[in-house]
Amino acid sequence: MEVKPKSACDTCAHFNAAGLKKLGVDTSSFDHVIALAGNPNTGKSTVFNALTGLRQHTGNWPGKTVTRAEGGFEYNNEKYKLVDLPGTYSLLSTSEDEEVARNFILFGKPTVTVIVVDASRLERNLNLVLQILEITDRAVLCLNLMDEAKRNDIEINTRTLARDLGIPVVPASARYNEGIPELIQTISEVANGSIVCKPHRIKNIPKNIEKAVEDLSVEILKEYPDMPNSRWIAFRLLEGDQHIINLLRTGEFEEYIS
Amino acid sequence: MKQKNIDNIIALSNDLRWQIGDEFHDNLAEGIYADAAEIVKVSVHKPNGDNRLRLDAKIDKIITSKTWGFPLMFLILAVVLWLTIVGANYPSSMLAELLLNTIHPALKGYASALGLPWWLDGFLIDGVYMAVAWVIAVMLPPMAIFFPLFTLLEDFGYLPRVAFNLDHLFKLSGAHGKQALTMSMGFGCNAAGVVATRIIDSPRERLIAIITNNFSLCNGRWPTQILIATIFIGATVPASFAGIASLGAVIGVAILGICFMFLTSWALSKTVLKGEVSTFNLELPPYRPPRFWKTIYTSIIDRTLIVLWRAIVFAAPAGAVIWLISNIHIGDLSIAAWMIDSFDGFGFLFGLNGVILVAYIVAIPANEIVIPTILMLTVLVTGISGGAGAGVMFELDSANATGEILRAGGWTLLTAVNLMLFSLLHNPCSTTIYTIYKETKSVRWTVVASILPVIMGFVVTFLVAQVWRLFA
Numbered sequence: 001m002e003v004k005p006k007s008a009c010d011t012c013a014h015f016n017a018a019g020l021k022k023l024g025v026d027t028s029s030f031d032h033v034i035a036l037a038g039n040p041n042t043g044k045s046t047v048f049n050a051l052t053g054l055r056q057h058t059g060n061w062p063g064k065t066v067t068r069a070e071g072g073f074e075y076n077n078e079k080y081k082l083v084d085l086p087g088t089y090s091l092l093s094t095s096e097d098e099e100v101a102r103n104f105i106l107f108g109k110p111t112v113t114v115i116v117v118d119a120s121r122l123e124r125n126l127n128l129v130l131q132i133l134e135i136t137d138r139a140v141l142c143l144n145l146m147d148e149a150k151r152n153d154i155e156i157n158t159r160t161l162a163r164d165l166g167i168p169v170v171p172a173s174a175r176y177n178e179g180i181p182e183l184i185q186t187i188s189e190v191a192n193g194s195i196v197c198k199p200h201r202i203k204n205i206p207k208n209i210e211k212a213v214e215d216l217s218v219e220i221l222k223e224y225p226d227m228p229n230s231r232w233i234a235f236r237l238l239e240g241d242q243h244i245i246n247l248l249r250t251g252e253f254e255e256y257i258s
Numbered sequence: 259m260k261q262k263n264i265d266n267i268i269a270l271s272n273d274l275r276w277q278i279g280d281e282f283h284d285n286l287a288e289g290i291y292a293d294a295a296e297i298v299k300v301s302v303h304k305p306n307g308d309n310r311l312r313l314d315a316k317i318d319k320i321i322t323s324k325t326w327g328f329p330l331m332f333l334i335l336a337v338v339l340w341l342t343i344v345g346a347n348y349p350s351s352m353l354a355e356l357l358l359n360t361i362h363p364a365l366k367g368y369a370s371a372l373g374l375p376w377w378l379d380g381f382l383i384d385g386v387y388m389a390v391a392w393v394i395a396v397m398l399p400p401m402a403i404f405f406p407l408f409t410l411l412e413d414f415g416y417l418p419r420v421a422f423n424l425d426h427l428f429k430l431s432g433a434h435g436k437q438a439l440t441m442s443m444g445f446g447c448n449a450a451g452v453v454a455t456r457i458i459d460s461p462r463e464r465l466i467a468i469i470t471n472n473f474s475l476c477n478g479r480w481p482t483q484i485l486i487a488t489i490f491i492g493a494t495v496p497a498s499f500a501g502i503a504s505l506g507a508v509i510g511v512a513i514l515g516i517c518f519m520f521l522t523s524w525a526l527s528k529t530v531l532k533g534e535v536s537t538f539n540l541e542l543p544p545y546r547p548p549r550f551w552k553t554i555y556t557s558i559i560d561r562t563l564i565v566l567w568r569a570i571v572f573a574a575p576a577g578a579v580i581w582l583i584s585n586i587h588i589g590d591l592s593i594a595a596w597m598i599d600s601f602d603g604f605g606f607l608f609g610l611n612g613v614i615l616v617a618y619i620v621a622i623p624a625n626e627i628v629i630p631t632i633l634m635l636t637v638l639v640t641g642i643s644g645g646a647g648a649g650v651m652f653e654l655d656s657a658n659a660t661g662e663i664l665r666a667g668g669w670t671l672l673t674a675v676n677l678m679l680f681s682l683l684h685n686p687c688s689t690t691i692y693t694i695y696k697e698t699k700s701v702r703w704t705v706v707a708s709i710l711p712v713i714m715g716f717v718v719t720f721l722v723a724q725v726w727r728l729f730a
Contacts (some may be wrong), residue, residue, distance in 0.1 A: 041543045092287070120544070122302055126294035148544065154304055161301040175549060204292035206285055212274040219267045237271035238282055248264050 020184060021074040022053025030072060030081040032191045035105055037132055038116035039125050040087030043144045045069075046174040047116050048084040051184065075188050083110065091131045092239070099243070105135050106229060111191045113139045114183070119149035119156055119171065129165065133199035135232045139167045140186050147173040166198040201231070212238060314544055318419070322542075327423040334416070336509060338407050339445070343480060346399035353398065354653075357391035381581055384650045389577020389627055392651055393569050396626040400477040401562045404446040409557035413548035417442065422542065429535050431520045432527025434463035437470075441519060444474025445512075447565045448686055449693040451476075456697070460536045466523050468694055469707040472686045473519040475512045478569075478625030482681045483508045485629060489661040490674030507678070515682050518714065568689045572623035580620050580631055580651065584638060598639050608716060609676035609723030613639065613667060618680070623688045627651060628681070633660065636667035672726050676719040683715030 038044045052071030069084040085101040092098075105113055113136050117125035122143075133139060143156065162169040168186045172179025189195040205213075216234035220227055227233060236244040275282065320326050365387060369379040411417055417439055425435035436458050444451030451471040458464040475483065487507040492500035527533070583593040591599070594616060602612035617631040630651035640663075653660070664673075685708045686694070695704040 092283070123294050123298040126297060127290055130290050130293055148546070154302060157301045157303070161297065164297045164300060200293070200297075202286070202289050202293055204289040204296075206278075206289075208278050209282060209285055212278050216267070216271055216274060219270055223263050223267060234271075235286065237268070238275055238278070239286075240271075240275065245268055248267065 019074075019076040020181075022051070030079040032078065032080045032111040033108065034080050034082045034187060034191075035108065035110035035113045036082060036084045036116060037101055037105060037113055037128070038087055038142075038144075039089055039118065039121075039128055042087065042116045042118040042125065043174050044084055044087060044116045047114070047142060047144060047172070047180075047183070048082060050174050050177055050180045052082055073184070075184055078188065078191075080187070080191070083108070088128065090128060091135075102135075105132060106232065109228075110136070111138065112187050114142055114187060115139055116142045116144050118145050119143045120145060120152050120154055122156065130200060130202055133165065133167070134202060134235065135229045137199060137228065138190050138197055139199060140183070140190055141165060141167055141169045142174075142179075142183055143169055143171045144174055144179075146171045146179070147176065164200060166200050168195055168197075209238070317545060318542065321416070321419050322422055331420060331423060334411070335442075335445075335512075338404065338411075339480070339509075339512075341407060342400050342404045342477065343484060345403045349399035349402075350395055353395040357395050358388070358652075362388065362391065377585070380585060381578060385577040385579075385581030386574045387577070388651050389573045389580065389624075390570050392577075392627050392630055393573040393624050394566070396481055397478060397569055397624075398562070398566055400480065401446060401565060402558060404477055405450075405557045405561040406554045408443065408446055409553050409561075410548045410550070413546065413553050415543045415545045418542050427520060428523070431524035432531075432533075432535055433466045433470075433523040434458045434460060434536065437463070437467040437523070440467050440471060441474050441516070444471045444476060446477055446561070448472050448474065448476045448690040449568065450561055450565055452690060452693045452697055460533075462527075462531050462533045463536060465698065465703060466526050466531055468697060469526065469703070469710065470519045470522045472690065472707070472711050473515040473522065473682070475515050475682055476625065476687075478687065479681050480508070482625070482629050483511055483678055485657060485660065486674050486678055486681075488657045489664065490669075490671050493661075494671065511678050511682050514679075518683065522710070522714075565689075568692075569624050569626070569687075572688045572692075573627060576621060576623040576627065577651075580627075580634075583620065584634070592638070594635060595639055598635060607723065608680070608719040609672045609726065610680060610719060611668065611673065614673075614677055614680070618684060622685065625681070625687050629653060633663060636663055640667050672723060672730070675726075676722055679719050679722065680715045683711050683718055685709070685712045 036044050036048055048069065048071060051073050053073070071082050071084070073080050073082065083104065085104055088098045088101050090098065091102045091105075104110070113132060115129050115132055117129060129141065141161070143158065143161075149156065156171070158169045158171055168190065170179055170183045170186050172183055174180060186195070190197065213231060213234045216237060217230040220230040220233055224230070233244060233248075237248075278285075321330060362383065365383045366379065369383060420442060421435050421438040424438040428435045428437055437455075439457065440451050440454045443454045448471050451474060452468050455464050455467040455471070458467055484504070487504035488500075491507040492504040495503045527535075580594075583597065586593050588596060597616045597619075598612035600612070601615040605611040605615050613632055613635045617628050617635055621628045621631050630653050633653060634651050685691070691704060691708050694707050695701070698704060
């Protein structure tokens with residue numbers, strides 16, 4: 001059943017196939033934490049399996065991953081822990097799965113967040129992508145289900161997409177193991193800082209909101225100089241997210257990380 | 259000091275919230291969508307216009323249509339069940355041949371060569387080994403067929419459409435639309451169905467789905483239904499219609515189970531599990547050609563083997579108990595005979611008999627061993643020839659031979675009908691009970707889920723028996 005990566009990357013100097021070791025569930029010690037996020041039914045679990053060599057059950061219906069799954073792989077002598085988050089359409093509401101995903105990306109401090117999207121439904125998927133890019137600085141877009149997009153005559157310019165989003169974009173068909181070597185290489189480059197992301201920030205916001213977010217953000221940074229995502233915290237405070245308010249009060253971010 | 263600053267931040271956020279008004283959420287969402295549209299405009303091209311999903315839409319129009327949705331659903335269910343039942347016959351009989359007719363005598367041979375005392379050899383080989391062998395022979399082939407078929411349908415994208423079709427009915431009964439998925443899963447195995455309820459967020463609706471999963475006739479019970487229907491229902495019509503009549507009876511029982519599921523869901527949601535039906539978005543995923551071999555591999559590893567292992571763990575002690583009660587004598591009767599005697603009158607009330615009730619009590623761990631146990635116990639108490647000795651479960655090659663033994667044990671058409679009903683409506687097997695406890699972490703709900711179906715089973719069989727006797 002082991003499918004050999006067929007891509008040209010396999011033979012390319014950039015991808016070091018010999019340096020890849022799928023570690024399955026062994027996540028004992030690791031150098032980097034990678035979060036796997038995305039809309040439901042975009043193939044996150046398939047990507048997860050392709051990366052870790054695990055065979056977590058995948059299925060063609062939304063909401064299949066109910067608990068957080070973890071796995072690992074080793075690439076170029078560095079160990080990566082991969083966390084498969086429940087699929088969500090957004091991070092703005094209060095349902096339980098969104099909270100798990102949101103809190104992990106916010107406080108779990110993943111080294112890199114891989115956002116898996118359905119290439120044939122990119123516009124709808126970007127809603128979540130743009131929200132995640134508000135939270136984190138280091139992300140990779142995995143443009144999955146490229147086979148389906150091709151079947152539906154959809155062409156995507158990955159270069160302009162990467163430029164607009166400010167993060168690397170890797171086209172893939174995880175079901176056929178296509179694009180996975182490139183994805184691993186890109187993850188490692190972002191993790192090691194050889195690719196620096198300049199994530200897109202939401203632009204079409206009314207001036208008054210933008211101003212409020214800025215003011216609040218400044219205050220938050222005064223109190224928590226290390227807060228990497230003060231802008232998002234400001235969004236949540238304006239939203240009146242009781243969870244975040246409580247967290248600020250108690251200062252117990254760590255509790256929500258695990 | 260720190261506390262004060264945080265209060266300041268929160269106060270500031272409250273002020274700002276007042277200033278920007280309550281359209282914040284909508285404004286933000288709109289902003290995100292506007293950004294997304296801009297990005298897509300630059301990077302995504304559809305040279306042939308937006309023709310995607312045209313085929314999907316066509317398929318959906320049929321599959322989710324008001325006219326064809328339900329018939330198609332029943333047809334697919336019937337085909338899956340038919341493939342499972344028919345396809346499992348051959349590997350099942352091969353496994354039975356190997357495990358029961360070859361390995362069992364060989365083990366007995368070794369045991370006597372080693373000079374094991376008769377009780378140890380009986381306890382281990384006739385009791386524990388036979389129960390495990392039965393479970394594997396009866397359970398493994400249908401599961402190895404059903405679960406991959408189910409997973410292929412899932413991969414193809416059909417299951418969410420089933421949920422879509424049934425959503426209205428589930429809403430009427432106060433349950434969650436995704437219960438359609440867990441219910442379908444229950445046709446393979448109730449324990450697997452109970453685990454699958456994790457996809458339901460609301461605890462209230464999840465409990466309803468867990469409690470009513472047992473009304474999906476699991477594959478441990480299909481063989482019972484089919485055998486009894488073949489022997490007794492098929493015999494009531496001319497021979498040429500026997501096959502259709504018995505298949506119809508079995509499907510009828512399965513549909514009756516679905517009706518009970520809706521009824522119970524409705525009753526629960528109106529009484530102890532009151533509450534609003536939660537709304538949910540279920541995106542109908544695109545149809546995808548399933549990856550055949552990969553799907554089969556993962557579904558066998560993920561579902562079949564795990565479920566089978568659990569069943570074996572529970573069946574082994576049951577085999578030991580069955581052997582013990584048939585071989586330990588109090589006075590001149592074995593414990594089994596005593597139990598059957600004392601349950602006979604009670605069983606009569608429900609159109610059943612003592613043998614059936616005792617079989618269901620000792621075979622709680624696995625429905626698969628109910629029929630072999632019934633046969634063994636019938637032979638034990640009637641003293642007719644056949645079988646392999648006290649406490650040794652067996653099944654006969656032909657339905658006719660089985661029918662003769664059962665009729666000699668006093669079985670009538672009523673006994674058969676009520677056994678089929680009771681097989682549908684009785685407590686879940688112990689694997690499922692254990693799974694329910696693990697999923698709910700509540701003794702109370704585990705007890706409710708276990709007792710409720712038995713009570714319904716007794717009520718239904720009692721009514722059927724009384725009405726039957728009134729008119730027959």
